Amino acid sequence: MALLTFALGGSVVHAQSAAAVAPASAGSAGASQSGVTQQSIGYWLDRLHQASRNRAYVGTFVFSNGTEIASSKIWHVCDGRQQFERIEALTGAPRITMRRNDEVAIFLPAQKLVHKDRREALRQFPDLLRAPNRRIEAFYTARVVGTERVAGLEATVVDFVAGDGLRFGYRIWSEQRTGLMLKMQTRNPQGRVLEQVAFTELLLDAPVRMEQLARQFEQTSGYRVVHPVQRPSTAQEQGWRLRSEVPGFQAMGLHLRQDTQAAPMAQWIFSDGLASVSLFIETFNPQRHTREAVLAEGATHSVSRRVAEHWVTAMGEVPPETLLLHIQALERMR
Template sequence: MLAALLSGLVLPAVADQGASGAAAQVVSRERSISEWLLRMHEASRRRAYIGTLVVSSGGSMASARVWHVCDGEQQMERVESLTGTPRSTFRRNDEVVTFSPLSRVAVAEKREALGLFPHLLKTVDAAIEQHYSASPQGSERVAGFEADIVQLTPRDSLRFGYRIWSEKRTGLVVKLQTLDDQGRVLEQVAFSELQLDAPVSMDKLSRMMGNTEGYKVESPALVKTTPAAEGWRLVQEVPGFRAMSCYRRPTASGVDAVQWAFSDGLASVSVFIEAYDPRHHGQEGLQALGATHALVRRVMAGGTSWWLTLVGEVPAQTLQAFSQGLERTR
């Protein structure tokens, strides 16, 4: 969710600012959900800002200081945790380095590209419109800025909804809520303080990101693979979700796990598959923290015991559907 807010949203413009609210809504509704979402994604490439983010989820709260700058196709961020364990994260496009001052460890890895809903551009437009609708919800002030509100409503029970506040002038997202099927807020991320068009130096952030002196640098080895090569397939697809990537990655037990990632363009699900080891794997079950659900279970397939971990900002039944659709092919 934090990565989702570190981006921008441009709402459809109303040519006549004196138009009535009803007329403005008519103009807004002329845009498709795909057009709204593409505007959200593109706006993340245009803004430089400094701000303080507050995340509320599952009764807990955390905050972080954020620096963000763009230079053509290159984006950089610095995120400093203000609560909990001290941690500094630097990100340049898909390159990420996380510094842990207490342990003196820096973890360098690759992650999804920056932006709101990073899988959006890999998803067929019509598929998104089949599963979500968009509607304007008026405006409010957030962090001292007037913001337009848009709500993305799912058309089925396999995904959550979103309510997004975007600063009127720039389109930067200043607040985002994830909603359950009753419209209740599961998770919220919002700026409590924000400086737009801030003088953020990309060169300075690059130097800080590369300064690992005094830190043990760890680089988890990710190996690109395919489900077929690993001996797995999804016999029953989950409506709207498409496979995005598949990697082998190391685990704490020392045995590689397969990570198979899916997205419907907005929501994402990761499926982790590894050989079952009673020394490292505990109790099966479902856990939830705000909008994030995690399902862990042991399964028998191909004469071998496997440990499945499914994680995503989706309802529990979506994870169940993925779990039940997996099949061993060898």
């Protein structure tokens, strides 16, 4: 989770076919028994996306990645135009994340700080999945594998199987009545679970009051409010391009961030509709940038390399080979 907060972070490797994802647990009913028909991944993504945008609920969810386990409580409401959300960390340092549409405010009570940013800097359960795009079916397929109960609710279990080795697969538990995502696993091509997030308690159609969350969003009295210094830009304006596209990943935008007194850092974001990659580009500093490295935390990997007179860190919930391909394709135009 710590690696995601900021983005909110070799040789060419040929794509390999993803191994079949392990079947649902022995206690699950088969897809044919549940009466759920196989649908395209576009259908499932649209259903999950709409459910997270048009539902009031209160629940507790747990995130784990093998080294970290964290739980949070969420209050969510939408009136069709505006969404409000409050997420309170139940483990670790006190932290409350408030969201109003794409505006995010992170309250740190111990430091009396509020960090305000845009939605693109965070990914929160159960809205981890992005809206579907037309290209996604070329790189993922959906397969219903059974039904299971999660947080006391019946869910359809769907595998999103990656078509190559450049992205991970996902297993999704979708609540049968509303479509809301109750649980998600990120899996490598061998089917090993890298990360998991799941509701342990959930009250659907809860009486969440939008005006109360709206007041909480604005209640910053006694806190120091910090806004990141950032501005939108383009790769061309910054003098960068990719010699070749990494299969499936499209550029989503670039902006400059300056959170310290150091020179601005460019963040260039790519996505295949499910997974995303960020290229953080800054001027090379031999005192700080001493070692090229590949790091991993759950499903999140990062790769750091020197490119021309710059230091590039590629980060995302993808295999490290995918990050290397992005860095190797990066070319300085001036």
